[in-house]
Amino acid sequence: MAHQVIDVVTPYISTPGAVNPALLAAATANAAALVDNTVAALALPAQVHQEVVEQVTSSPTVIDAATAAVAAAFTAAAPADVLAAVSGAAFYRGQLSAGSSADVLRLRADVGVWSVYDTATAETITGLPVAAPGTLTVAWVRGSGATSSVAMQEYRTVSGAAYTREASSSGWTPWERTSWTRGQLSAGSSVDVLRLAEDVGVWSVYDAATAAAITGLPRPWSGALTVWWVRGGSLSTSVAMQEYRTTDGEVYTRQTSGAGWTPWAAPGSASITRVDIFLAAGQSNMSGRGTPYGADLDPPHPRIWEVGAHAPTLRVASVPLDMRGDNPNAALSIATTFAREWVARTGETTVALLVPAAQGGTGFDSGTWNWRDPDGPWSLTAAMLTQTATAIAAAQAKWPGATVTVRGMLWHQGENSSGLDQPGYTAAIDDLFARVRAGLGAPDLPIILGELSPDRREGAPERVSDLTIADTPARVARTAVAHSRAGLSRDGDLSHYGREGVTLLGQRMADAYTAAVANAAGVLAMPPGFVQAWRDGTSVRVEWSAPLCRATGYQVATYDGTNWTTAGDDLTVIGRRATITGARATTTTHVRIATLTPSGTSRPTPQIPVGAHSA
Incomplete structure (x- = not known):
């Protein structure tokens, strides 16, 4: 895409030190058309700037003019796309489950905070720096193209230890025992100034009174401001992004625009169906x-x-x-x-x-x-x-x-x-x-x-x-x-x-x-699910899971090698549990369960053998 833009721009640059205004205007129009027709519109300014600098060996005046013209075309063509991207950029909050991997969380869709609730789960997750419960924060720093974009991760354990790393061409850099900025925003401060790479991190606002006295927040409510930085080919094409998540669940995002910021967008409520x-x-x-x-x-x-x-x-x-x-x-x-x-x-x-x-x-x-x-x-x-x-x-x-x-x-x-x-x-x-x-x-x-x-x-x-x-x-x-x-x-x-x-x-x-x-009338009668039986001294205990049908009771049957028996003083059934005592419990026996429903009795479960009691 960048080569196409250069091909459009370069012919209209006349001699070193001078630019033909009419031809440059045509270049601007052509660049705008290219911007409109590419899905990579958000990455275009960095590509344009970087490759014009590298490939057009003319005077700084020519380079700056050409780059400014294409950048102006992009700004005119893409604000809706930029705002749409920001509006969909709410942080995801989720849980990392046992057997998952932190190494795969490196895309824009993965940006957010992921929780690990206990040590046992942490021990089974690939890619964590330590096997300890904590939170994994994923940020995404966009470069001039997909290959120059960088995913970044911070893992903060419940004991307070923090580790960071970033994606590399071979996978991930080693975890380092460092942390991103964590701070508190005080009354009288401003979130508008948090727009540099060193501001990346999470900033807390502890109460509504303090929030009301802070410049730049979307609303006066306690919450957490997350700052991340989308890097372009130069400082002028880089973008700071902010997310403000209030304690009552509202989510707002915005990005820098020139010397200011785009309006706060609130995507948090729109996606719930x-x-x-x-x-x-x-x-x-x-x-x-x-x-x-x-x-x-x-x-x-x-x-x-x-x-x-x-x-x-x-x-x-x-x-x-x-x-x-x-x-x-x-x-x-x-x-x-x-x-x-x-x-x-x-x-x-x-x-x-x-x-x-x-x-x-x-x-x-x-x-x-x-x-x-x-x-x-x-x-x-x-x-x-x-x-x-x-x-x-x-x-x-x-x-x-x-x-x-x-x-x-x-x-x-x-x-x-x-x-x-x-x-x-x-x-x-x-x-x-x-x-x-x-x-x-x-x-x-x-x-x-x-x-x-x-x-x-x-x-x-x-x-x-x-x-x-x-x-x-x-x-x-x-x-x-x-x-x-x-x-x-x-x-x-x-x-x-x-x-x-x-x-x-x-x-x-x-x-x-x-x-x-x-558990409703009209559902086909089914036998119980998982059944287990074991000997407990001179008794046999049986448990089973509920069938997916209306169950008004259960029929527990035992087999002693000769007869199936479903009743007797030695059989007690309570809910989905049964206890068998007496003679039936002292010999090798088999157990099976059927479900009693308003429409009849289901087929029985497969029989389960239970060994004889040994004195």
């Missing part, structure tokens, strides 16, 4: 007790939002979430880890909007989750529905072109069963779910229940809430249970999940969403 609302209800584990947590482990996600209980306004979700009650122990919530999984699965144009309505210590006594006292001072259900209505209206105003839908309800409660027996607790929870669906006008709303911490019930009889939760999908259509596993509670606190448990349960709630949707 779908807003999925989830109610997060229950008591303390849903409210959030997952530790450790913090800004480095839990950076804000631009596609996870909340309308809080105390501050019912639309904003990017915080950790801890704005749940009901003021608990100093609040930490990472199951709802947050669910939302992370949800947006990762649904794509970059989807927002997960949480309605955090849980409160620690609550149950079904008067005035909490009990609909029978709707006007009480602690009527959590009524307050949650009001909060949801606010979220719907706010989302529709924020993303007017998006589809806004209440997708489901996340429920984790039962440590406090309010002294109810199992029939009483079952009636209370079923009534709650029915009334929430009615209040939202969503009779088929999927509801995902989380299993209580297995550590608390270890060695103790099943609580009434455990039994009711396990049996809920059989009683209530469009519900499912997300199971956890033992060993994930916090040290010295068997009731509450730590960070690992909260993460696992959030992921399994996302998995269970499909099972809840399929």
